[in-house]
Amino acid sequence: MKTVAIYHKSVPNGKNLEKIQLLQNFSQGVRAAGDTVLDVDHYSVVAADVGVIQGWISGKPDAQHTILRNNVITQQKFLNRFVVCADSNLFLYANTDNPLHYLRYSFNDVFPNQGIYCDTEIDPIRWIKISQNLNIHLKPYRAYGDHILILLQRNGGWSMSGYDVQDWAISVIDTIRSFTDRPIVIRAHPGDKAARTYLNPDSPHCRIKFSKRVRLSNNTRLTDDLVNCWAAVNYNSSPAVGAAIEGIPIFVTDPIRSQSAEIANRDLSQIENPMLPDRQKWVERLSMFHWNFNELRSGECWSHMRKFIS
Numbered sequence: 680m681k682t683v684a685i686y687h688k689s690v691p692n693g694k695n696l697e698k699i700q701l702l703q704n705f706s707q708g709v710r711a712a713g714d715t716v717l718d719v720d721h722y723s724v725v726a727a728d729v730g731v732i733q734g735w736i737s738g739k740p741d742a743q744h745t746i747l748r749n750n751v752i753t754q755q756k757f758l759n760r761f762v763v764c765a766d767s768n769l770f771l772y773a774n775t776d777n778p779l780h781y782l783r784y785s786f787n788d789v790f791p792n793q794g795i796y797c798d799t800e801i802d803p804i805r806w807i808k809i810s811q812n813l814n815i816h817l818k819p820y821r822a823y824g825d826h827i828l829i830l831l832q833r834n835g836g837w838s839m840s841g842y843d844v845q846d847w848a849i850s851v852i853d854t855i856r857s858f859t860d861r862p863i864v865i866r867a868h869p870g871d872k873a874a875r876t877y878l879n880p881d882s883p884h885c886r887i888k889f890s891k892r893v894r895l896s897n898n899t900r901l902t903d904d905l906v907n908c909w910a911a912v913n914y915n916s917s918p919a920v921g922a923a924i925e926g927i928p929i930f931v932t933d934p935i936r937s938q939s940a941e942i943a944n945r946d947l948s949q950i951e952n953p954m955l956p957d958r959q960k961w962v963e964r965l966s967m968f969h970w971n972f973n974e975l976r977s978g979e980c981w982s983h984m985r986k987f988i989s
Contacts, residue, residue, distance in 0.1 A: 681985065683709045684717040684727035686751055689734065691744045697780060698733045701765055704975035705731055711978035712985065724750045729988070731763040735789045737837045761786045761988050764794070769938060769965055772901045772921030773815045775869075780972040781809070784980060786987065789837075790936040797987045798967040806966040817962060818926035820955045824909030826862040827855060827950065828896075828927075830918040833871045838916050838936070844868075845877060845886050851912055851932065852893060854947045861950075866896045866904050866918070910944075910953050919943065924962065928953035938965060 685706045690698040709716050719725055722743055730751045739745060755762040766789050768781045788794030810816055829851055834844040852863060865887065867874035877884040878895055889895060898904050901921050905911070911922035915933035923929050923942055930947055934940040942961045944953045970980035 681714045681728045681988070682717060682726075683714055683729045683731060683981075684719050684725050684751075685709075685731045686719050686747060688720065688722050689732035689744055689748050689751070691734075691742065697777075698765075700972065701780070701782060701975065702731065702733055704972050705763070705765075705981070708975045708978040708981045711976070712981045714981070714985070722747050724754050727760070729761045729763060730755050731765075733765050735764050735766065735837065756787065761795075763984070764789055767917065768969060769917045769920045770809065770813055770815060770924075770969065771917065773813045779812055781813070781969050783968050784970060784984065785968060786984070791938055791940070792935050795987055796968045797984050798964045800986070801960070801963050801967060803963050805969075806963045809966050809969060812971070815924055817924055817958055820926045820928065821908070823907075824927075825907045826864045826909060827859070828904050828908050828911040828922070829863060829865045830911055830913040830916075830922070831865065831867050831871070831874070832914050832916045833868045834873060834877065836868075836871075839914060842914070844871075847914055847932070848887055851947070852887070855912070855950055858948050858950050860892070861909060862891075863893045864896050864904060864908075865893070866898070866901070869899070910950060912947070913937075913939075920965065923958060928955060 685702050687702050706716050706718055717725055717727055732748050732751055736749050752762050764785050765782050768777055769783060771777060786795035829848055831844050831848060832839055848865060867878055876882050879885055880889050896904050901918060902925060905922060905925050905927050908927050910928045910930060911919065912930045913919040915931055915937040919929045919931055919939040923939055929939060929943045931937045931939055931943040934943055934945050937943060942956045942958050974980045
């Protein structure tokens with residue numbers, strides 16, 4: 680039997696209902712699977728085989744929830760124990776409302792090269808279920824295309840590790856221009872409110888040189904930007920997943936920390952001749968760490984994850 684501590688105060692300011700419910704549901708599922716739950720509703724760390732937090736180390740460093748997350752991670756790793764991280768859904772592009780509350784869960788880190796994603800035992804039925812529930816399907820690779828789509832991440836977000844998103848975009852554009860004159864479309868991260876300022880050509884903070892051949896997308900949905908797209912370029916985050924599922928060849932410049940590494944191109948010099956690897960095993964692997972709220976409450980998620988610490 681395992682002892683699992685659920686840290687309810689790891690949710691920033693306690694106002695996001697989905698984040699609050701995911702911890703409540705995880706707690707219920709651990710009990711359903713027969714393990715012991717410690718529902719921790721304060722900012723101290725307790726002794727447990729597994730600690731469960733929402734998110735990872737992000738936000739204001741002096742915020743109470745950030746300090747708590749950091750303390751949980753530090754103690755669990757120091758004691759050679761485990762910490763569960765809950766993070767955003769890689770399939771979110773299909774429906775940003777996420778009505779079934781699919782999220783991704785891992786042990787000990789959010790990056791695939793550092794965390795345990797419980798994805799080495801593949802059940803193909805999971806992808807079939809997720810595909811049906813979210814109405815997404817692996818589309819054939821595009822037979823033609825025009826523009827190159829650059830998918831920006833949140834500037835200052837933890838996944839960029841301090842790399843300024845404009846510096847990255849400028850470097851990518853310069854590299855692409857050495858090998859093709861295709862039009863380039865830049866898509867801002869939808870959650871980066873500051874992008875309205877630093878991607879405004881009239882702003883002194885904008886350093887990207889927009890032109891007739893390099894333009895900023897105004898589309899809300901990723902799928903709209905993928906229409907007539909030749910290839911998509913991303914640093915290491917989830918938009919590359921959506922592009923690949925929709926049949927667009929992808930390039931990632933930080934493959935080590937990308938969940939799309941095994942099906943992504945890595946050499947921008949091949950932008951005119953991208954590889955088109957098979958994606959079936961890849962998408963089945965992704966499905967093994969995505970769980971909805973019903974599966975959390977039933978204990979199905981925890982029963983699967985538990986096998987990786989036994």
